[in-house]
Amino acid sequence: xxxxxxxxxxxxxxxxxxxxxxxxxxxxxxxxxxxxxxxxxxxxxxxxxxxxxxxxxxxxxxxxxxxxxxxxxxxxxxxxxxxxxxxxxxxxxxxxxxxxxxxxxxxxxxxxxxxxxxxxxxxxxxxxxxxxxxxxxxxxxxxxxxxxxxxxxxxxxxxxxx
Amino acid sequence: xxxxxxxxxxxxxxxxxxxxxxxxxxxxxxxxxxxxxxxxxxxxxxxxxxxxxxxxxxxxxxxxxxxxxxxxxxxxxxxxxxxxxxxxxxxxxxxxxxxxxxxxxxxxxxxxxxxxxxxxxxxxxxxxxxxxxxxxxxxxxxxxxxxxxxxxxxxxxxxxxxxxxxxxxxxxxxxxxxxxxxxxxxxxxxxxxxxxxxxxxxxxxxxxxxxxxxxxxxxxxxxxxxxxxxxxxxxxxxxxxxxxxxxxxxxxxxxxxxxxxxxxxxxxxxxxxxxxxxxxxxxxxxxxxxxxxxxxxxxxxxxxxxxxxxxxxxxxxxxxxxxxxxxxxxxxxxxxxxxxxxxxxxxxxxxxxxxxxxxxxxxxxxxxxxxxxxxxxxxxxxxxxxxxxxxxxxxxxxxxxxxxxxxxxxxxxxxxxxxxxxxxxxxxxxxxxxxxxxxxxxxxxxxxxxxxxxxxxxxxxxxxxxxxxxxxxxxxxxxxxxxxxxxxxxxxxxxxxxxxxxxxxxxxxxxxxxxxxxxxxxxxxxxxxxxxxxxxxxxxxxxxxxxxxxxxxxxxxxxxxxxxxxxxxxxxxxxxxxxxxxxxxxxxxxxxxxxxxxxxxxxxxxxxxxxxxxxxxxxxxxxxxxxxxxxxxxxxxxxxxxxxxxxxxxxxxxxxxxxxxx
Numbered sequence: 135x136x137x138x139x140x141x142x143x144x145x146x147x148x149x150x151x152x153x154x155x156x157x158x159x160x161x162x163x164x165x166x167x168x169x170x171x172x173x174x175x176x177x178x179x180x181x182x183x184x185x186x187x188x189x190x191x192x193x194x195x196x197x198x199x200x201x202x203x204x205x206x207x208x209x210x211x212x213x214x215x216x217x218x219x220x221x222x223x224x225x226x227x228x229x230x231x232x233x234x235x236x237x238x239x240x241x242x243x244x245x246x247x248x249x250x251x252x253x254x255x256x257x258x259x260x261x262x263x264x265x266x267x268x269x270x271x272x273x274x275x276x277x278x279x280x281x282x283x284x285x286x287x288x289x290x291x292x293x294x295x296x
Numbered sequence: 297x298x299x300x301x302x303x304x305x306x307x308x309x310x311x312x313x314x315x316x317x318x319x320x321x322x323x324x325x326x327x328x329x330x331x332x333x334x335x336x337x338x339x340x341x342x343x344x345x346x347x348x349x350x351x352x353x354x355x356x357x358x359x360x361x362x363x364x365x366x367x368x369x370x371x372x373x374x375x376x377x378x379x380x381x382x383x384x385x386x387x388x389x390x391x392x393x394x395x396x397x398x399x400x401x402x403x404x405x406x407x408x409x410x411x412x413x414x415x416x417x418x419x420x421x422x423x424x425x426x427x428x429x430x431x432x433x434x435x436x437x438x439x440x441x442x443x444x445x446x447x448x449x450x451x452x453x454x455x456x457x458x459x460x461x462x463x464x465x466x467x468x469x470x471x472x473x474x475x476x477x478x479x480x481x482x483x484x485x486x487x488x489x490x491x492x493x494x495x496x497x498x499x500x501x502x503x504x505x506x507x508x509x510x511x512x513x514x515x516x517x518x519x520x521x522x523x524x525x526x527x528x529x530x531x532x533x534x535x536x537x538x539x540x541x542x543x544x545x546x547x548x549x550x551x552x553x554x555x556x557x558x559x560x561x562x563x564x565x566x567x568x569x570x571x572x573x574x575x576x577x578x579x580x581x582x583x584x585x586x587x588x589x590x591x592x593x594x595x596x597x598x599x600x601x602x603x604x605x606x607x608x609x610x611x612x613x614x615x616x617x618x619x620x621x622x623x624x625x626x627x628x629x630x631x632x633x634x635x636x637x638x639x640x641x642x643x644x645x646x647x648x649x650x651x652x653x654x655x656x657x658x659x660x661x662x663x664x665x666x667x668x669x670x671x672x673x674x675x676x677x678x679x680x681x682x683x684x685x686x687x688x689x690x691x692x693x694x695x696x697x698x699x700x701x702x703x704x705x706x707x708x709x710x711x712x713x714x715x716x717x718x719x720x721x722x723x724x725x726x727x728x729x730x731x732x733x734x735x736x737x738x739x740x741x742x743x744x745x746x747x748x749x750x751x752x753x754x755x756x757x758x759x760x761x762x763x764x765x766x767x768x769x770x771x772x773x774x775x776x777x778x779x780x781x782x783x784x785x786x787x788x789x790x791x792x793x794x795x796x797x798x799x800x801x802x803x804x805x806x807x808x809x810x811x812x813x814x815x816x817x818x819x820x821x822x823x824x825x826x827x828x829x830x831x832x833x834x835x836x837x838x839x840x841x842x843x844x845x846x847x848x849x850x851x852x853x854x855x856x857x858x859x860x861x862x863x864x865x866x867x868x869x870x871x872x873x874x875x876x877x878x879x880x881x882x883x884x885x886x887x888x889x890x891x892x893x894x895x896x897x898x899x900x901x902x903x904x905x906x907x908x909x910x911x912x913x914x915x916x917x918x919x920x921x922x923x924x925x926x927x928x929x930x931x932x933x934x935x936x937x938x939x940x941x942x943x944x945x946x947x948x949x950x951x952x953x954x955x956x957x958x
Contacts, residue, residue: 159908160816160897161816161817161906179683180683182679182681187537188535188536188537188538188679188681190681190682193530193532228677229678230678230679231679232678232679233680234680234683234687235678235679235684240674240676240678241678243662243666244663244680244684245688247658247659247662248656248658248659248688251655251658251659252651252652252655255651255654255655256651259647259648259651263639263644
């Protein structure tokens with residue numbers, strides 16, 4: 135159970151979750167080279183701590199998260215590129231470990247929804263605007279006739295009145 | 297005594313049933329007497345719910361452990377404030393708070409809505425009663441807070457220590473005022489659908505209620521974010537956690553509703569869309585309640601093993617969302633839409649705002665529910681976390697934020713884009729300066745952070761431009777400008793403040809994300825940690841006895857570049873013996889708008905301790921911006937036009953005050 139979840143879940147899960155005061159990344163785990171360590175942190179932020187809820191291994195104090203952080207750093211020290219490190223972890227723990235799911239057919243709807251909705255909504259707005267414009271500008275023949283009749287009458291009255 | 301509370305709740309349920317049926321029949325038949333039932337029944341229902349709530353609070357204050365709920369969540373040694381707040385620090389109590397606020401809003405409509413058309417008022421209160429009845433039934437059948445224990449235990453099990461914080465006193469009530477406040481716009485929308493017409497009174501009423509709910513929800517989210525920030529010891533302010541998303545979705549939809557309601561009030565356009573948005577916004581509130589209350593987030597399986605509550609709330613969800621959408625599909629065609637406008641106009645800008653905000657809300661919805669749905673359908677487990685939302689939500693927000701300053705400067709019906717751009721030239725110049733300043737003086741490599749700071753400056757200066765333009769400061773004599781400034785409608789200031797607050801929040805987020813510094817290290821007493829030009833000397837640990845916890849406090853003396861001491865930071869670890877739970881109490885010191893944040897880890901036998909220190913530049917602006925947004929909503933609510941029940945005869949006075957450029 136994650137500490138974060140509690141405060142966030144507040145009232146609800148209160149009582150189910152346990153807080154643990156230990157810190158996530160520990161001084162002993164960190165790599166000496168700041169550039170490599172920064173890469174390890176960035177990779178860790180994308181990997182899920184699988185025994186936690188929606189927490190990355192970079193945030194979690196769970197033992198499993200610790201093990202994974204050490205693994206990630208081992209792979210970096212072994213000369214792996216970021217992608218290779220992630221592939222290495224996914225090969226062992228499955229795609230569940232990725233906090234950002236891969237682009238795949240299974241996740242098409244997940245990634246596609248924002249764009250799909252924006253485009254569909256945009257088209258809808260444009261169509262609605264065009265139909266409004268048409269409604270605004272075009273008069274039916276009957277309306278035109280009625281209009282000219284009214285104008286004619288008004289004009290006639292004015293002429294007569296003034 | 298406690299049984300009196302239980303009984304009051306049962307009575308409130310019965311009244312809610314009356315409230316949901318009788319006025320509708322009255323409205324259909326045009327029977328004044330049946331419609332008149334709604335008011336007194338609503339107010340009495342609120343009084344009874346308040347009584348039930350007061351009884352539960354008093355059981356908590358008296359530590360009456362014969363009540364199971366009190367026993368599970370309280371302790372005789374707990375400070376009084378947390379005894380009181382513990383009332384809603386659990387499932388049953390928080391649901392009681394939910395219905396208390398629901399009936400409170402209902403009573404407000406009943407009391408101040410005397411000038412509403414009678415049928416509309418009756419229908420609105422009936423819809424409120426219907427929602428109330430469903431939730432009363434839910435509480436009475438699955439979540440009774442008044443259940444007794446026999447024999448009564450001597451001592452309680454204490455409240456989860458993480459919740460023993462002032463945050464619990466503020467965050468849930470604000471959040472619920474927001475969530476439940478949207479039920480009013482929902483009730484008005486459904487009432488309009490039942491009635492088959494929307495008149496001027498409808499729009500005048502919906503906007504202030506939406507504004508008030510939005511104000512509370514903004515405050516609730518900001519407060520929750522700050523609470524998580526200081527209580528958890530991670531220093532994070534937003535985690536894209538499903539529970540946070542549950543409150544963020546109604547906020548996004550509510551923000552869209554707020555803007556479309558303006559169009560509807562001023563120009564009587566977008567009527568049908570506003571009705572739909574009212575339904576969507578409250579649906580998100582219900583969905584949030586479902587997600588948080590059913591346990592479905594913990595895991596689909598946990599939901600399946602104990603589904604009583606979850607299934608009940610799911611049924612409520614389907615009934616209200618499905619029912620209102622079906623009603624919408626059936627009746628929306630009968631509503632007339634009016635108000636023509638050009639694409640480049642205030643209305644057009646607000647449509648754009650709605651397009652992006654609703655897409656953003658749908659994106660958050662998809663990201664939150666996709667893993668649940670996928671697992672339920674195929675058994676495949678995937679995770680959707682912060683990196684996903686950063687990649688989808690943020691790009692959706694950027695174009696919206698870029699056009700925000702244009703909106704208020706465009707005229708209704710047919711706007712002058714070129715003119716608005718000209719007026720915004722100074723703001724644009726300021727934004728460019730901000731970008732350059734970040735690149736030159738802060739960090740020449742973080743181009744994105746610099747652009748982010750520029751965006752924040754653009755929003756802030758754009759909001760000020762609106763005020764300057766409308767009061768004509770600089771183009772007319774100063775005294776005239778001042779008079780025009782004083783004569784501006786308050787809603788103009790409200791808009792400017794809200795947009796300015798948005799800019800501040802963006803600035804806080806950009807600055808904290810891009811420029812925060814972090815040190816993770818082990819220190820012994822006497823050693824110093826250097827971070828962002830500050831030096832923190834660790835002075836060792838001391839013990840402290842709290843009323844219901846033991847505390848280990850670490851003292852850090854802060855100085856600037858080894859110069860004179862600026863003060864101290866106390867960071868602590870607590871242990872609550874009743875629940876056998878440790879917590880961290882982060883040490884935070886604010887410098888201007890920035891903060892130093894110290895969190896303690898494990899202590900070794902030789903007295904050294906693991907410490908995590910952050911420098912968070914401008915971090916307080918994240919929540920400060922939220923407060924400014926709230927202030928904007930409050931100022932706007934004070935606008936004479938919106939003041940609830942403002943008699944018509946006052947209106948000429950308001951007009952005489954002079955409303956230029958509106």
